Amino acid sequence: MVDINKAVIARMKMSGNNFEILVDCDKAVAFREGKGSVENVLAAEMIFKDAKKGERASENDIKKNFKTDNVLEVASEIIKKGELQLTADYRSKLREEKRKHIIELIHRNSINPQNNLPHPSDRIARALDEAKVHIDEFKKAEEQVQDIIAKLRPILPIKLEVREISVKIPAQYAARCYSILKNFGSLKRDDWLNDGSLLAVIEIPAGLQEEFENELNKLTKGEIETKILSKR
Numbered sequence: 001m002v003d004i005n006k007a008v009i010a011r012m013k014m015s016g017n018n019f020e021i022l023v024d025c026d027k028a029v030a031f032r033e034g035k036g037s038v039e040n041v042l043a044a045e046m047i048f049k050d051a052k053k054g055e056r057a058s059e060n061d062i063k064k065n066f067k068t069d070n071v072l073e074v075a076s077e078i079i080k081k082g083e084l085q086l087t088a089d090y091r092s093k094l095r096e097e098k099r100k101h102i103i104e105l106i107h108r109n110s111i112n113p114q115n116n117l118p119h120p121s122d123r124i125a126r127a128l129d130e131a132k133v134h135i136d137e138f139k140k141a142e143e144q145v146q147d148i149i150a151k152l153r154p155i156l157p158i159k160l161e162v163r164e165i166s167v168k169i170p171a172q173y174a175a176r177c178y179s180i181l182k183n184f185g186s187l188k189r190d191d192w193l194n195d196g197s198l199l200a201v202i203e204i205p206a207g208l209q210e211e212f213e214n215e216l217n218k219l220t221k222g223e224i225e226t227k228i229l230s231k232r
Helices: 025-032 059-066 071-081 088-109 121-130 141-152 171-184 206-220
Strands: 008-014 017-023 048-050 162-169 186-192 198-205 225-231
Touching (some): 008 025, 008 071, 017 059, 025 071, 059 071, 088 141, 088 206, 121 141, 162 206, 171 206
Antiparallel strands (some): 008 017, 162 198, 162 225
């Protein structure tokens, strides 16, 4: 159960009415991103008009505005669409975590079209600063990447690209390499040849190709054959 003394307020205003709930800050942010259940977020299963004063919202106002008087359904909508009270330090922490995730996504899924290699993470970070990109701490990183890349393009040559790569692995290494193939991308084909070797086709973000090949080369002592079949 959430400690009510450590809870923060999530609020939503509708038709001039104020609706508030008491929630665990970390769990509420996670719930906004589709993780966890609303029962574990709430410090109290109550809808308030003013949580600090302990004034509860009227059932009529709740039902009129939310079309239901189910506390969990109402609380879910407040958390997802309302305002979540956060300290400046906590907002800063969330934004930095989201920034790191976005940098990783850009590094993994894009390349510099001038040399077909991924941009180093520190170069992406500097470009974010230079472009004065705003990171939304509540919005999923995946939902922000496209817009952010558009803002980076005047500063950083960048291209999102997916590659389909064929890989041939000698028999003595094939079984050990199979998990690497599945972990790095989408395995489109895996043919085990008569000599025990493996011929696979994998779809992978362009930024991961170098890391992918390095991992396979370590296990096979450089005895793999790779070929790019397509780019998109």
